[in-house]
Amino acid sequence: xxxxxxxHSPLSFLSQRLAYANQNGIEALNLVENVPVxxxxxxxxxxxxxxxxxxxxxxxxxxxxxxxxLLDRERSKAGNDPYLLGENNLLVTNGATQAFALxxxxxxxxxxxxxxxxxxxxxxxSLMRSRGFSVVHCPRGIDAVTWMAENLSNDVAAIYLNTPxxxxxxxxxxxxxxxxxxxxxxxxxxxxxxxxYEDYVFDGLDASIPRLPHCDHFFLINSVSKNYGxxxxxxxxxxxxxxxxxxxxxxxxxxxxxxCSIAQSRAADVLENGNVSLVHHVERNRxxxxxxxxxxxxxxxxxxSAGTQVMLQCEVDDIEAFADYSLSKYGLILATARNYAxxxxxxxxxxxxxxxxxxxxxxxxLSDSLQAYADDHIYSERLC
Numbered sequence: 001x002x003x004x005x006x007x008h009s010p011l012s013f014l015s016q017r018l019a020y021a022n023q024n025g026i027e028a029l030n031l032v033e034n035v036p037v038x039x040x041x042x043x044x045x046x047x048x049x050x051x052x053x054x055x056x057x058x059x060x061x062x063x064x065x066x067x068x069x070l071l072d073r074e075r076s077k078a079g080n081d082p083y084l085l086g087e088n089n090l091l092v093t094n095g096a097t098q099a100f101a102l103x104x105x106x107x108x109x110x111x112x113x114x115x116x117x118x119x120x121x122x123x124x125x126s127l128m129r130s131r132g133f134s135v136v137h138c139p140r141g142i143d144a145v146t147w148m149a150e151n152l153s154n155d156v157a158a159i160y161l162n163t164p165x166x167x168x169x170x171x172x173x174x175x176x177x178x179x180x181x182x183x184x185x186x187x188x189x190x191x192x193x194x195x196x197y198e199d200y201v202f203d204g205l206d207a208s209i210p211r212l213p214h215c216d217h218f219f220l221i222n223s224v225s226k227n228y229g230x231x232x233x234x235x236x237x238x239x240x241x242x243x244x245x246x247x248x249x250x251x252x253x254x255x256x257x258x259x260c261s262i263a264q265s266r267a268a269d270v271l272e273n274g275n276v277s278l279v280h281h282v283e284r285n286r287x288x289x290x291x292x293x294x295x296x297x298x299x300x301x302x303x304x305s306a307g308t309q310v311m312l313q314c315e316v317d318d319i320e321a322f323a324d325y326s327l328s329k330y331g332l333i334l335a336t337a338r339n340y341a342x343x344x345x346x347x348x349x350x351x352x353x354x355x356x357x358x359x360x361x362x363x364x365x366l367s368d369s370l371q372a373y374a375d376d377h378i379y380s381e382r383l384c
Contacts, residue, residue, distance in 0.1 A: 004324040012122065013320055013338045017327050028327060031362035032335035034166070034309040036200070036229045036353025042277035044230075044270050051265065058261035060253040061245070062092025062237075066264045069271040070237050077198075078211040088242040089213040091249055092259050096196050096223035096236040098252075100124060103219045104131050104158075105251045106244065107190050111157035117144045118342060121166055124194070125341035133157060137342040145176040149183055158190040164197045164207055167311050167340060167349055169304025171207035178210055184217040196223040196236075199279050200353075202286070203305040216241045226308065228270045229278045229353075235259065235267040282308055282353040289352050292363045298370040301350075311337070311347045314370060319346040325376075326369040332362060 005016045014032060021028040038044070061067070067087050074090065075082035093099040104127065107114075114128050118138045125135050136151075138144040148159055159180060163172040177193065184191040193209060201207040212218040220239040225231035238248055252258075289310070290303050298315040316322040319336045326332040337343040348366070351359060 002324070002328050003321065004327060005320055013323070014333075014335050017323065017333050021327065021331075021333060026327070026331060028331045028333045029358065029362050029365060030333045031351065031354075031359070031366065032333055032349065033354055034307075034335075034349060034351050035226055035231045036278055036282050036308050036351075037355055038229050038278055039281050042281070044273040046266065047269050051262075053261040053265050056261060058258040058264055060258050061249050062090070062259060063261060063264040063268070066092060066235075066268040066271070069268055073271065074211060074239055077209070079208070085211055085213050085239070086242075088245060089239055091238045091240075091245050091252065092264060093221075093236045093238060093252065094256065094259050095225060095234045096194065096221050097123060097127070098256075099221040099223075099236045099238045100192065100194070101127055101131075102248045102251050102255075103190070103192055103221065103238065103240075104128065104133075106247055107131075107133070107157045108188075109157075111155050111189070113153075113156045114158045114160055115148045115151060115156060116160045116342075117162060117165060117170075118142075119165075119168070120160070120162070120341045122339055122341050124160070124162075128160070135341065145172060145180060148180060152183060152187050152189070154187075156187065156189055158192055159184065160192050160194065162194040162196075163209065164201060164306035166197060166307060167309050169307035169310070171201065171205060171306050173206070174208050174210055181210070181212055181215055181218050185215065189217065191218050193218070193220045195220055196226040197307050198222065199227045199275060200282055200308050201306045202283055205305040207306055211239055213239070213241055216243055219244065224267050224270060228267075228275050230267065230270050233263045233267050233270070235263055278353075285354075285356055285359070286310075286352040288356060289350060289359060289363070292360060293350065296363065296367045296370065298374060299367070308353045309349050309351055311345070312350050312366075313345060313347045316346050316370070316373060319348065322346075322369075322373055323348065325373050326366065329372065330365045330369045332365045332369060334366070 004020045005013045114133045138147045224235040300313045323334040335349040337345045337347045
């Protein structure tokens with residue numbers, strides 16, 4: 001069987017497949033995108049305006065209009081004491097990934113470990129390792145918060161908590177986050193909460209995340225990409241204490257001067273529009289996706305109450321070989337468990353917020369590909 005991907009490429013397996021389809025003119029069906037896609041009727045309009053945005057630098061801390069809209073959002077999430085949050089608790093960044101990179105620049109460099117849940121998006125894990133930190137994942141089958149609390153020591157620099165979790169959809173209760181924040185204060189380490197899927201919570205699940213603007217060891221990072229379905233803008237933000245926002249702003253200014261002013265203006269338009277229609281779109285779609293996946297022979301999954309994706313366990317011996325087969329034979333691009341650090345399963349990621357017709361066709365191709373792959377394997381074994 002033709003292999004498309006290689007362990008020796010500097011690109012991820014997903015990027016290799018995307019590049020292969022592009023370079024070979026394959027009009028493949030992309031079933032990998034866990035950024036929710038706006039329904040056409042509800043998509044925010046791109047407001048055309050005469051502006052000097054492209055001819056100037058934005059303020060390092062972010063444009064005032066966008067920061068005020070983000071502050072309004074953060075106060076709406078803050079609960080009992082929304083007005084403890086001020087503009088000096090916010091920094092606009094080039095997406096959540098840069099937000100995380102900026103926070104890592106403040107983490108104590110003499111401590112080497114960062115504690116994580118049982119799996120982490122590979123990009124975040126790679127970023128931590130590139131900064132010289134050792135990424136320590138919670139063992140499977142153990143409560144992550146309990147494990148983190150029991151494994152704090154003087155060589156732990158930070159706790160990285162993604163809630164709702166990508167890709168499992170598990171959410172860490174608010175009281176558990178507060179307990180970890182108290183431990184972070186005691187051990188003088190950083191608690192970094194990645195909330196880029198914060199708005200996609202369903203089935204009555206309580207997944208609220210605290211805002212702690214007076215805690216110097218607590219950072220919350222977020223993104224317009226996922227929560228507002230606008231990844232092309234590359235806009236994220238950090239919520240932290242004034243002391244740390246000042247420090248982060250200095251790091252951002254030294255690294256890139258400022259975030260694109262045009263992108264910030266468009267992000268402000270998106271926030272003004274709101275994301276209610278987008279969240280409802282994901283909520284409606286997920287039920288249909290779960291139903292379709294139940295009919296996939298050779299696949300199994302556990303439904304989730306949060307997030308924008310679900311992992312489908314496939315009855316194959318090598319998920320990367322199968323994903324290459326699906327692209328070459330069925331024109332289907334898949335994201336596999338290799339997109340995550342510390343997942344050793346034969347599984348693929350299925351989006352819950354994409355166009356329903358596209359997702360339906362993708363799941364049909366996936367089902368056909370699984371059956372054909374199994375048949376080809378049986379035939380090959382008979383020939384041996």
